[in-house]
Structure formats: C-alpha cells, structure tokens
Amino acid sequence: MDGKRNTILFKLFGSSISYMRRCLFSVLSVGPVPNHLAFILDGNRRYAKKWNLGEGMGYRAGFLSLMSLIKYCYELGVKYVSIYAFSIDNFRRRPEEVQCVMDLMLEKIEGLLKEESLVNQYGVRVYFIGNLKLLHEPVRLAAERAMKATSNNNNSILLICVAYTSTDEIVHAAQESCEDKWATTQSSANIKDSQDGEEKDTDDVIKLSDIESHMYMRVAPDPDILVRTSGETRLSNFLLWQTSNCLLYSPKALWPEIGLRHLVWGVLNFQRAHPYLERGRKQP
C-alpha cells in the first residue's frame, strides 16, 4: 500500500517537474531558439576520479547526462544536436580505456535501436559522423544499422561524431572533391574539344562549395552554440570549419554534472548575442 502511494507521489512529482520545465521552455521560446547545438563531452574521467568511481563509470554517468540533455534540447525545439563522442586523437589513450569506450558505445548504439528508446520517442534521425573505418568493426556495423533504422525519422537530428577530427574531415572533403572533379573532367574531356581550354582551367579548380558539399557534417547547418564542459576553453579539433561564427560557451561543470540550468544559460547568452550573429550571417 505504502509502495503504491510512493510510486504515485513520485510520478506526480516527476510530472510537476516536467510541467515546470515545459513552462520555462515556453518562456525561453519567446526569443530565438538555437537551431543546432553542439557539445564537447569533456570531464567524464575527472568526474569518475572525483567520486572515486571505477574505470569507465565516468563515461556511463556521462551517458545518462547526455540522454537528459538531448531530451531537453528536443523539448525546447532545437532541431539539430551534435556531440563529440570520440576523437581520432582519443585512440592514443590506453588500449583498455579505448576498449571500454568502444564497448559502451556498442551497448548504447544497440540500445538506441530499441522501441522505447529516446530516438523513437522523439522521432530522431541519427547520423554517425567521422572516419567510421577507424572504428572497431562491431561498433561500425552497429552504427550503420542505427543510421539505417532511423533514416525515416524526421522530427530532429542527432549527429554523433566518432573517430572524428575536423582536420580529418577537411582532408577527406578535399580528397573527395578532387576525385569527383577529375572524374567529371575525364568524362567531359572525351566529348568536348579543347578549344575552350581557358574556361576549363577555372572550372577545374575546386571551390568552397565543393569542399562543403563533401564534408561529413553537410547533413546539418552550422551550429549556433558550441558547448564544452569542464571549463576547458579550446576546440580540440571539433567542427573548426562549422563554428567559425558560432557562440562558444564553456561552463565549469564536468560533463556528467551538466544540467538544465547550463542549457538555459547557454540559450540566454545566444539570445543576447543573436542580433550580432545574424548580421554576420547575412553578409555574403
């Protein structure tokens, strides 16, 4: 009897918190709401050390925070959320630690595919962004399955950057642009004469639009806010190209400590800077 009453009280409490949060988001939505939020999930290992947790527990705590935060973002009306889950540089960590993260990723990706998961609840399409060939095979296959399984969702988008660095993304875009360009040039050279040689020279050079169209992140617009937790203020080779005019926000909280208040504060800062950012964007 007591147990049933406690469950009802708990549910009521949960519902009122949820209601208050929705009210807060309605107020925030009076101003501009960012379309795309990017997060660098820094501080998981420090969190584990701080609370004397075992190896890998920091990442698990981080995952729980991630799920809450993604939920808040979609409730607020943010359409795109990007996260820096694993950098190519992180492969240089101890093999046991890398394996621990890969195992956790595999477990969580498989969790995403379940019926009751967040992505199905909120109609989220998932992309895995990065040099996926560098991932351990089971993780890569799971990622590809997840992308396929969610390809019909269209409410919001989640971009999970794994085996990613911005410089690698740019190099890859340059390689593909060149391959594309010379493949088109070869086929058109077989048909055309070389009379208009001079025009061809200008066309042969790759342009900014070529590079952008081959970036892994071409599936999303540029982020409006880049959040890096744990107080470190650096980009660590994340979305260098895409954050050239983006607002940066670095709360001191470690990633597993991130909460609603940080999201609200970030959005308020965005709203304050919005007129300036918009002027910058409108200039061609």
Add this chain to the structure above:
Amino acid sequence: MPSHVAVIMDGNRRWARMRGLPVGSGYEAGARAFRSIVELCCNWGIRVLTVFAFSSDNWFRPKVETDFLMGLFERGLRDELQHLTSAGVRISIIGDVSRLLKPLQVLLADAMETTINNSRLHLIIAVNYSGQNDIVQACQKLAIKVKDGLIEPEEINEFLVERELETNCTDFPHPDLLIRTSGEIRISNFLLWQLAYTELYFAHSLWPDFGEDEFREAVYSFQRRQRRYGGQKS
C-alpha cells in the same frame, strides 16, 4: 611562455562610442595598444604574434570607416617600419592583399622583404583574411597538384594541407594561445585549422584598454591550463 600568440583585436569602435568619440579615435587607440603588445611579446620571448587586423567579412562596414582603417594601417606601418626592423621583428602578411590599394600592397611587400631575416619576433598581420578561404586555397593548390599528376587524391593528408596554408611562413603555425578582447566569445573566421588545439582566452576589456596587466593575466591563464591533445592526462 606560449611560443605563438594570436589576437583578435576587437572593441575599438565600442571604445570610441562609449567615450562619445568618432570611430577613427577608437582605431587610433587600438593602434597604440597594438604597438604596446608587440613590444611586450619581444620582451617576453614570444616567438610569433598573429593579429587579426582586418577580416574579409569587415568590408561590409561603411566605406568611410574602411578607408580610414586602411589609411591608418598604411601610415602606421610607414612610421613604424624602421623601429620594427631595428627591434628584430619580421613582418608577414596573410590574407588576400589584391583587394587593397596599390600603394599599400607595395608597402606590405616591401615590409616583408626588408624584415625577412629578422628573428626576434615574427609578426603575422592578417589583412582581408578568412580562415575558411585559407583552407580552400590550400585545397585548391593540392587539387592542382592532383590535376598535374604530382599526387594522387588519396595522398592528400593533413601535413600536405598545412604546408599550403598561409601560415606556412612560420615554423610555429599553430597558436598556443588565442586572445579575443571585448567579451565576444567566437572565432569569427580567423585561423580555423590552425586553432585546433589552441587555448582560447576571452578578455572582457575592449582592445584599446588591453595592456600589460591584461596580457599578463591571459598568459597566466594559459600557463595554468592542462593541455592533453585528446590523449592521456599530462
């Protein structure tokens, strides 16, 4: 001590507006702050100082303002060139200078040539510079090499791209510390590739007010940071 410091000199116009002065006074005060920072870098043993003097996005400011700024830049460089040369400062310019007036282009080329052998401080001035355009021009140069059969597309790597970026004029192309004044917290299309692992420091003071104390504070902040480059804890 950081080897390479980059600075976005923001806040000159706000400084002038706050004092009820014309915008030109803001830029002049900014020029004074710039001279003082160059001297501090020389004294503190910083090897490279890169300053964002003018972004390719800034052309959308009123023409009167951009003309004034270019004039100030030309006058300042003419007046200071002798002093900088004797102080051992090497000057390099990054950005698309073809859009600048001819006399200024000639002056810049001359400054670069005259100071090329100086080695106390390498001063890199970004004029009409865009981080994205820098990356694109590097990729274009590599694309031409691919077209000429010198390299295969799959041979393009980070090292080759870096070699073609405009910052290839220095042995330390990656800033250790980026300082942006006036409290704005974004990169604004400055060095993008080169800032991959740079410690970012956002100062509240407007650029003309950024002096020795503020610079010292920024360097202390840098020295307290833990740089891991994605790997093990240092």
